[in-house]
Amino acid sequence: MESVTVATHRGLNEITDAVARVVDAARVREGLCTVFIRHTSASLVIQENADPAVRRDLEAFFSRLVADGDPLFTHVTEGPDDMPSHVKAALTRTSEQIPIVDGRLGLGTWQGLYVWEHRSAPHRRTVLVHVAGE
Amino acid sequence: MESVTVATHRGLNEITDAVARVVDAARVREGLCTVFIRHTSASLVIQENADPAVRRDLEAFFSRLVADGDPLFTHVTEGPDDMPSHVKAALTRTSEQIPIVDGRLGLGTWQGLYVWEHRSAPHRRTVLVHVAGE
Amino acid sequence: MESVTVATHRGLNEITDAVARVVDAARVREGLCTVFIRHTSASLVIQENADPAVRRDLEAFFSRLVADGDPLFTHVTEGPDDMPSHVKAALTRTSEQIPIVDGRLGLGTWQGLYVWEHRSAPHRRTVLVHVAGE
Numbered sequence: 001m002e003s004v005t006v007a008t009h010r011g012l013n014e015i016t017d018a019v020a021r022v023v024d025a026a027r028v029r030e031g032l033c034t035v036f037i038r039h040t041s042a043s044l045v046i047q048e049n050a051d052p053a054v055r056r057d058l059e060a061f062f063s064r065l066v067a068d069g070d071p072l073f074t075h076v077t078e079g080p081d082d083m084p085s086h087v088k089a090a091l092t093r094t095s096e097q098i099p100i101v102d103g104r105l106g107l108g109t110w111q112g113l114y115v116w117e118h119r120s121a122p123h124r125r126t127v128l129v130h131v132a133g134e
Numbered sequence: 135m136e137s138v139t140v141a142t143h144r145g146l147n148e149i150t151d152a153v154a155r156v157v158d159a160a161r162v163r164e165g166l167c168t169v170f171i172r173h174t175s176a177s178l179v180i181q182e183n184a185d186p187a188v189r190r191d192l193e194a195f196f197s198r199l200v201a202d203g204d205p206l207f208t209h210v211t212e213g214p215d216d217m218p219s220h221v222k223a224a225l226t227r228t229s230e231q232i233p234i235v236d237g238r239l240g241l242g243t244w245q246g247l248y249v250w251e252h253r254s255a256p257h258r259r260t261v262l263v264h265v266a267g268e
Numbered sequence: 269m270e271s272v273t274v275a276t277h278r279g280l281n282e283i284t285d286a287v288a289r290v291v292d293a294a295r296v297r298e299g300l301c302t303v304f305i306r307h308t309s310a311s312l313v314i315q316e317n318a319d320p321a322v323r324r325d326l327e328a329f330f331s332r333l334v335a336d337g338d339p340l341f342t343h344v345t346e347g348p349d350d351m352p353s354h355v356k357a358a359l360t361r362t363s364e365q366i367p368i369v370d371g372r373l374g375l376g377t378w379q380g381l382y383v384w385e386h387r388s389a390p391h392r393r394t395v396l397v398h399v400a401g402e
Contacts, residue, residue, distance in 0.1 A: 001164055001233055001240075030269055032302055032398055034166055036233050038242030040182045046362040047354060048308045053343040054354055060340055061355050065199075065333075072194055075187040086181060086188055087195050094180040094245075095231040097363040099269055099304050099396045106269075106396055108306030111362075128233045128240055130166055132266070132400070135298055135367055135374075168300055170367050172376030174316045199333075206328055209321035220315060220322055221329050228314040228379075229365040262367045262374055264300055266400070 002129045008042065008117035012055040015127065016112045019098075020105055022129045031100045031133015035113065038126045041085035042117045043092040049112030062088050068120075085118030092116055100133055136263045142176065142251035146189040149261065150246045153232075154239055156263045165234045165267015169247065172260045175219035176251050177226040183246030196222050202254075219252030226250055234267055270397045276310065276385035280323040283395065284380045287366075288373055290397045299368045299401015303381065306394045309353035310385050311360040317380030330356050336388075353386030360384055368401055 002022045006015055015035075023033050037044050048054040066087045069080035076083065096113065099106040107113070115125055136156045140149055149169075157167050171178050182188040200221045203214035210217065230247065233240040241247070249259055270290045274283055283303075291301050305312050316322040334355045337348035344351065364381065367374040375381070383393055 001235055032400070034231050034233065036231060036240065038240070038245065040180065040188075040242070040245055045358050046308065047358060051343055054308075054351065057341045057343050057351050058355060058358055061334070061338075062358075064340065066195070070195075072198065073191045075185055075191050083188065083191050087192060090179050090181060090192055090196075091225055091359055093227075093361075097231065097302050097304060097365065099302065099398050101269055101396070106304065106306070108308070108394070111306065111308055126242070128235070130233050132166070135369055168365050168367065170365060170374065172374070172379065174314065174322075174376070174379055200329070204329075206332065207325045209319055209325050217322065217325050221326060224313050224315060224326055224330075225359055227361075231365065260376070262369070264367050266300070 004127045004129055006115050006125045006127060008115055008123050008125050010117050010120055011059045012114040012116050014112050014114050019113055019129055023100055023105055023131055026131040028100050028131050028133035029103050033098045033100055033105060034130040036095045036128045040089050041119050042115055042125050043089040043094060044096045045092045045114050045116050046096060046111050047114060048110050050110050081120045088118045138261045138263055140249050140259045140261060142249055142257050142259050144251050144254055145193045146248040146250050148246050148248050153247055153263055157234060157239055157265055160265040162234050162265050162267035163237050167232045167234055167239060168264040170229045170262045174223050175253050176249055176259050177223040177228060178230045179226045179248050179250050180230060180245050181248060182244050184244050215254045222252045272395045272397055274383050274393045274395060276383055276391050276393050278385050278388050279327045280382040280384050282380050282382050287381055287397055291368055291373055291399055294399040296368050296399050296401035297371050301366045301368055301373060302398040304363045304396045308357050309387050310383055310393050311357040311362060312364045313360045313382050313384050314364060314379050315382060316378050318378050349388045356386045
């Protein structure tokens, strides 16, 4: 089990390379890589790693769907972006599994793994990376 | 593999302790705990376990986003809350992985694991818990 | 690790039987089956396999929530249904774990596994299936 710390800003922060390094070091030929984020106001997502507009549009859509300061929310002491962050985390992923094929992450050509920071302020986030296989 | 039965009411029902007991009994020092819910109108989510308002706001947001009795829905024979339940399950999780670190669930400080009951009536839900590791 | 190719049309395309065949061939009595889709404009979901109206309503809800041609989106060169596809994939799943119980997928009575095609045109999608256990 490895722990990876990520400095984030609001939006999608790529961690594919950091996770790939853990897989390389584990010298597993075929197996599974499990990634787990230890937070509830940031989350994981696997998305397109080509056009950066995809990540901007994802952030724009989610921030329109779950608006900062929505008067529906009663959990407001940590700021107008806190409760929306929890909702966005519920809508995306806390854990993600990626198969290991021929010793490498078996991602599709256009897939990257991201920590999605939902808070407005930069954060340091911790991700656990577990590798199993042979 | 252990099967855990949970008595639920609409909203988030914590199962962290029940799953932690399965992990304790397995005596695995480092590995993975996989939780799977065998239903499509209730789901899993990992969320903040501190302020109960977070869970209430999550339920309020999802129930506004996917309204009971929405005239869009044609699958209505099981009641106005049934099809919204399927949508909410699609928006959250059926399976969740939690790393096991030093013999315990490697959750972050503020993370708890919940069965999210989407139906209005109380239910009994079955969750499978699988532990792997050494 | 097996690779399964699926011919899809927009909406939910069931792959339960194809994945069950991989599990049968692996002759694992108790363990985990991990399914991973190598795309970011199609996704995985476990949903009700009884009334087909559930799948139609899911598609209708998601397509209303994330509308083709929404002027919010700037990533539009691949067509009005491309960016909505990425959002819908972010809202559902890229990987899914299903416990193996007594040599079979431990799905609930009403659960089926689906590739959710979000693009309007038919596609061929690749899913990786990993089986672990004893």
